[in-house]
Amino acid sequence: SQQGEEDPQALSIQEGENATMNCSYKTSINNLQWYRQNSGRGLVHLILIRSNEREKHSGRLRVTLDTSKKSSSLLITASRAADTASYFCFSSSNTGNQFYFGTGTSLTVIP
């Protein structure tokens, strides 16, 4: 399975702090993606990092990828209450058409 596994399962921080969540995967990948899900909504794509990239930024998001450890991390800086959501990673290989997701990290940002 290409399923990504997120860690920790739940994270609670104060507004303004940074939030870091991790993802591990099993097979060689073409790219890795992070998604966000607000309560009661569908998942929304946040950022994609390719296998030949080590770090990528998008606004307050910073994603790192370590292919030797088969892991990725998502850092949200200066968190806001509106960042409260579940975050999922997805690792994509060069073959296959199925998107599999883990159980996600539930982030709570306390105002």
Add this chain to the structure above:
Amino acid sequence: DAGITQSPRHKVTETGTPVTLRCHQTENHRYMYWYRQDPGHGLRLIHYSYGVKDTDKGEVSDGYSVSRSKTEDFLLTLESATSSQTSVYFCAISELGTAGNTIYFGEGSWLTVV
């Protein structure tokens, strides 16, 4: 936002009755997916389609069937609903499958089987 519409958005049905959920897209994407999301299990793939009349099973396909007669529509059918199929169902689309592509989700359909 990707043009994905799920219907119905909320449904309560009785055990043993058939239920059909519809996913309609306006993006002309080739791939369409049905997921269910349950506490403690995350998102699990039920079935997916890689073209008109081309479908395949996901990891939790038992008790479900799908059909895709047009590019824009992907139907999920529960032939005889059971209480274990109470869940939130998400439709998703992707232009070219997993390699280098993002997947776009609908807003979900809440199904309760009583």
